Amino acid sequence: MTEHDVQGHGVQGHGVQGTVADGFEPVREEFAAILAAEGADLDAQVAAYHHGELVVDLWAGAETTSDSLLGTYSASKGVAHLIVARLVQDGVLDLDQRVSHYWPEFGVRGKREIRLRELLSHQAGLAGADAGFSMEELADDRVVAERLGAQRPFWRPATASGYHALVIAALSGEVMRRVTGETVQSLFASLLRDPYKLDLHLGLPADQENRFLPAQPMVATPERLRDLAAAATAPDSLSGIAFNRHHPRNHEVWELPNLPVVRTKGPASFGGIGTARGLAKLYSAAISPTDGAAPLLTPDTAAAFAQIQSAGWDLVLRQHKSWAVGFHAAAELYPVLGQGAFGHSGAGGQQALADPRNGLSYAFLRRRFLPPPQADADHSRILRALRTSATA
Structure with a gap:
């Protein structure tokens, strides 16, 4: 990897910094163009690996460094579900086994037949709690699992999907705890971190608190406010319940990493803290030999978890969505990627994924919250440059 002086591409005096491997300069150029188009100072990191080698390690912003820690939001789900994938690979879990086989208390109120693959693909109907959660409860995966394990689903399981935005990894984490005796946080440390x-x-x-950069709200332009108002649903709608908006002490999604209880407990659905380099390395390690270590997953396991389980109208997000096993089917969102790419985005513009066909992994973390559609366009630009560089 070689150093490149790219200060001339700065935004308000704070330009792109870091390194790219020879041939990956187009990624740096797209990142710089996105910063220039942002129209305001931006703190962000982007990293990528190719066949186990770090080829992109860039950052920008007044306060951001290569080692700054940012909230990963729902990209945390992908971290948790890589652990599930490894446990399935090792024969500890079976995707076609009933959740209630591992967690007997779960099999009540119409949930006895839910299979693990159905739970992981957001088909269980447990997108939120009837009465909602306080933030202290929501940050505790055990409390969330206990409450939802006793609840009736909001729809007949396996007939539809709906994003379990704040709770899915608490549910899958409880399955892991029942078979291993360890929390998802403990398993993450011992198997991955x-x-x-x-x-x-x-x-x-x-x-490590001194390295954390608090998240910032989006710039509330009139256009963005109109878009948000048009997309708003009632707090007691299914979407509102899934994002806990019906609870009187709920916080805005962008604030979550800034809450000490979230950073301390690390709820696996949304509480991850890290660097883009760390996330990209994780997905590289999932599919490629990385830093001398064997891949976490075999090609068959990676393909099984990348396989689409449901595709259609998402009852929570109220849009068309394709769900793999615990992950987004990334090539459905970014067609430049190879079939079988998998990963998980995070609210406000975070993204992390692997593309096994091309030996690529990618992560992007930003400090200022953005509406997801804008973030997807940014990722599309960078991923196209990354794929082109990797296959040149």
Whole structure:
């Protein structure tokens, strides 16, 4: 990897910094163009691996460095579900087994026949709690799992999908706890973070707090406010319940990483803290030999978890959505990627994924919250440049 002076592409005096491998300069150029188009100072990181080698490690902003820690939001779900994938690969879990086989208390009020693959693909009908959660409850995966395990689904399981936005990894984490005796946070540390030396956390240690950059709300332009108003649903609608908006002490999604209880407990659905480099390395390690370590997953396991389980109208997001097993089917959103690409986005513009066919992994973390459609356009630009560079 070679250093490139790119300060001339700065935004308000804060330009792109970092390194790209020879041939990957188009990625840096697209990142710089996105910063220039933003129209305001932006703190962000982008990283990518190709066949296990770090080829992009860039950042920008007044306060951001390569080692700054940012909230990953729902990209945390992908972290948790890589652990599920490894447990399935090792024969500890079976995607076609009933959830109630592992977690007997779950099999009540119409949930006895829900299969693990149906739960992981957001088909269980448990998108939120009837009465909602306080933030202290929502940050505790055990509390969330206990409440939802006793609840009746909002729709007949396996007949439709709806994004379990704030709770899915609490549910899958409880399945993992029942078979291993360990929390998802503990499994993450022992199976992923420590072996692969990842700068990534589900539960941020106190001695790392000084590296954390608080998230910032989006710039409320009239156009964005109109878009948000048009998309708004009632707090007690299914979408409102899934995002906990019906609870009187709910917080805005953008605030979640800024809450000490979220950073400390590291709820696996939305509480991850880390660097883009750490996330990209994780997805690289999932599919490729990385830093001398064997891949976390075999090609067959990666393909099984990338396989689309449901495609159609998402009852929570109120849009067409394709769900793989615990992940987004990334090539459906970014057609430049190879079939079988998988990963998970995060609210406000975060993204992390792997493209096994092309040996690529990618992560983008930003500090200022954005409406997701705008973020998708940014990722499309960078991913096209990344794919082109990798296959040149």
